[in-house]
Amino acid sequence: MTHLELDSVTKVFGDPSKDGVVAVNDLDIDVADGEFLVLLGPSGCGKTTTLRMIGGLEDPTEGEVRFDGTVVNEVKARNRDVAMVFQDFALYPHMTVRENLGFGLKREDNGMSNEEIDDRVTEVAEMLEIEELLNNKPAQLSGGQKQRVALGRAIIREPRLFLFDEPLANLDAKLRKTMRTEIDELQSEVGITSAYVTHNQEEAMTIADKIAILNDGQLQQLGTPDQVFNEPANLFVAQFVGSPDMNLFDATLDDDGDAYRVDMDMLSFEIPKTLVETEITTENVLVGFRPQDLYQSRRRVTDGPEFDTTVRVVEPVGTEAIVHTTSFLGDVTAKVGNFHDIDAKDELSLTIAPEHVYLFDAETEELLK
Numbered sequence: 001m002t003h004l005e006l007d008s009v010t011k012v013f014g015d016p017s018k019d020g021v022v023a024v025n026d027l028d029i030d031v032a033d034g035e036f037l038v039l040l041g042p043s044g045c046g047k048t049t050t051l052r053m054i055g056g057l058e059d060p061t062e063g064e065v066r067f068d069g070t071v072v073n074e075v076k077a078r079n080r081d082v083a084m085v086f087q088d089f090a091l092y093p094h095m096t097v098r099e100n101l102g103f104g105l106k107r108e109d110n111g112m113s114n115e116e117i118d119d120r121v122t123e124v125a126e127m128l129e130i131e132e133l134l135n136n137k138p139a140q141l142s143g144g145q146k147q148r149v150a151l152g153r154a155i156i157r158e159p160r161l162f163l164f165d166e167p168l169a170n171l172d173a174k175l176r177k178t179m180r181t182e183i184d185e186l187q188s189e190v191g192i193t194s195a196y197v198t199h200n201q202e203e204a205m206t207i208a209d210k211i212a213i214l215n216d217g218q219l220q221q222l223g224t225p226d227q228v229f230n231e232p233a234n235l236f237v238a239q240f241v242g243s244p245d246m247n248l249f250d251a252t253l254d255d256d257g258d259a260y261r262v263d264m265d266m267l268s269f270e271i272p273k274t275l276v277e278t279e280i281t282t283e284n285v286l287v288g289f290r291p292q293d294l295y296q297s298r299r300r301v302t303d304g305p306e307f308d309t310t311v312r313v314v315e316p317v318g319t320e321a322i323v324h325t326t327s328f329l330g331d332v333t334a335k336v337g338n339f340h341d342i343d344a345k346d347e348l349s350l351t352i353a354p355e356h357v358y359l360f361d362a363e364t365e366e367l368l369k
C-alpha cells in the first residue's frame with residue numbers, strides 16, 4: 001500500500017519561458033493508503049499528464065511526486081512498481097491470455113518458479129472469471145474480456161499503485177457499468193492505492209473514494225463524491241458534476257436582517273441566515289437549482305420559491321423523469337417522480353426548499369451557499 005502525494009506539481013510542455021503549454025498547474029493532491037482517486041475533468045484539462053507524472057512517464061517541470069513520503073521524481077517508470085491499465089488494453093496479440101498474464105512475472109527477477117507463476121496466473125484468472133479463456137489469443141476475446149485480461153495483468157504483480165487511463169472508454173455503455181463495478185470491487189479487495197482518469201462524471205461518482213476535478217490544468221476541488229456534488233467549490237464543479245445540469249439564473253442579493261433576499265427576474269424569495277455558514281456581502285450572484293431538488297408544488301409545500309412553467313418534453317428515466325420546461329425564468333429542467341400524468345404543453349408549478357438553493361458569486365464563481 002502506498003500513500004501518494006503530489007506537491008505543487010506543474011508540467012509545462014515546450015519552453016516555460018516562451019510559449020510553453022501549462023498542462024498542469026501547481027497541483028496538490030494527497031491520496032491515502034488504499035484510496036481510490038479519480039482525476040476528472042474535460043478534454044485537455046491535464047488528467048493524463050498528471051497520471052503520467054505519477055507513473056514516471058512524464059517529468060514534472062516543478063514540484064514533487066512522493067510515494068510514502070519519498071520523492072520519486074528521479075525514479076524511472078520501470079522502477080516505480082506501478083501498474084497501468086489503458087483504454088486500448090495493450091495486450092500482446094501473439095500471446096495467449098495465460099502468457100499475457102504471466103509475462104510481467106516471467107520478465108522480472110522475482111525468484112518465482114514457472115510453477116509458482118502458473119499458480120498465480122490461475123489465481124488471478126479465477127478472481128476475474130477468465131479461467132476458460134486462458135488458452136485464447138486476444139483476437140478471440142470480446143472487449144470486456146480483453147479489459148479483464150488487462151486488469152489481470154495489472155494486479156498479478158501486486159504493485160504499489162494502480163494507474164488507469166480511461167480504461168473503459170472503448171466499451172459499450174452496459175459493459176462500462178459492469179466493468180466499473182468490477183474494478184471498484186477488485187480495488188477494494190486488493191486494497192491497492194489507485195488513480196483513475198476519466199471525463200465521465202457518472203463513472204467518477206460511482207467508483208471514487210476521492211475525486212480531483214481539474215480544469216485548465218488547475219485543481220478545482222478535491223473531495224469525496226458526496227462533497228463535490230453537495231458542496232461544489234465553485235460554478236465549474238457544480239456544472240461539471242451532476243446530471244442533468246444545474247439550472248442557473250442571475251440574481252441580486254440583499255441582506256434582510258434574519259435572511260437574505262434573492263431577487264430574480266419576477267421572482268423573489270428569502271434564504272434564512274441559519275442556512276448560510278459565512279456572511280455573504282456579494283450583491284450579484286448566480287442562483288442554482290439542481291433538477292433533482294425541484295418538486296411539483298402541488299405535491300410538496302416548501303417555503304422556497306415557487307414558479308410556473310410549461311412542459312416541453314418529458315423524458316422517462318426508470319422510475320423518474322427529466323422534465324424540460326420553459327418559464328419566465330428561462331428554461332428549467334426538473335427531475336421528478338410521479339410523472340405519468342405530466343405531458344408536453346402542461347402547466348407545471350415547481351418549487352424548491354431554501355436549503356437546496358445554491359448561490360455563487362457572479363464574478364469569482366465561488367460557492368457562497
Ligand code: ATP
Nearest residue numbers: 013021022023042043044045046047048049050199
Ligand atoms: P483528454 O481527456 O483529452 O485525454 P487530458 O485531460 O488527459 O485530456 P492532457 O492529455 O493531460 O489532458 O493534456 C493537457 C494539455 O497538455 C493539453 O493542452 C494538451 O494539448 C497538452 N499536452 C499534452 N501532452 C503534450 C505533449 N507531449 N506536448 C505538448 N503538449 C501536450
